[in-house]
Amino acid sequence: KPIAGVKGSFSERTFIAVKPDGVQRGLVAKIISRFEERGYKLVGLKAVVPSKELAEEHYADLKSKPFFGGLVDYMTNGKAPVVAMVWEGKDVIRQGRVMIGATNPLDAAPGTIRGQYTQVVGRNIVHGSDSFESAEKEIGLWFGKAGELIDWTSANEQWILSDN
Ligand code: IDP
Numbered sequence: 001k002p003i004a005g006v007k008g009s010f011s012e013r014t015f016i017a018v019k020p021d022g023v024q025r026g027l028v029a030k031i032i033s034r035f036e037e038r039g040y041k042l043v044g045l046k047a048v049v050p051s052k053e054l055a056e057e058h059y060a061d062l063k064s065k066p067f068f069g070g071l072v073d074y075m076t077n078g079k080a081p082v083v084a085m086v087w088e089g090k091d092v093i094r095q096g097r098v099m100i101g102a103t104n105p106l107d108a109a110p111g112t113i114r115g116q117y118t119q120v121v122g123r124n125i126v127h128g129s130d131s132f133e134s135a136e137k138e139i140g141l142w143f144g145k146a147g148e149l150i151d152w153t154s155a156n157e158q159w160i161l162s163d164n
């Protein structure tokens with residue numbers, strides 16, 4: 001199966017990460033719960049202190065921003081790990097972004113993860129891929145090794161994904 005699944009299908013996959021501030025604050029389980037309760041399927045999970053190279057590649061589109069150095073340091077300094085995950089399901093890339101909320105917590109709706117738990121953009125606790133192309137890139141970066149993503153069938157599938 002393609003690394004990010006098939007775009008628009010039940011097998012679509014996205015990269016979600018609890019960033020070090022979310023881990024430090026003890027919000028890992030709450031963030032996982034939102035995806036589990038929505039019915040999405042967990043196909044990859046690990047705690048990792050990323051290398052500088054990995055963080056720089058992950059945020060490559062922000063290289064020219066004044067906060068880039070600080071962002072990479074905060075992701076990689078080991079004061080807490082990143083909890084890296086891959087979630088699978090219908091429209092999970094776009095829905096993940098909606099569930100996470102706006103980048104700036106002050107613009108994030110109250111029921112969203114950022115809108116419920118955070119106040120400033122530099123400590124917004126969670127990452128989610130913003131497109132299918134980003135999901136492919138990010139899943140490959142963080143879960144590049146064979147066997148790190150698990151294909152499995154949820155016993156609940158027919159109760160979550162059947163249209164009739
Ligand atoms: P996203 O996380 O919602 O996709 P991006 O614009 O891709 O938002 O930015 C990536 C991350 O960079 C943000 O989640 C946040 O941690 C950090 N960031 C973005 N803008 C700022 C800023 O103005 N100051 C500090 N950190 C920022």
Ligand code: MG
Pocket residue numbers: 130
């Ligand atoms: Mg982004």
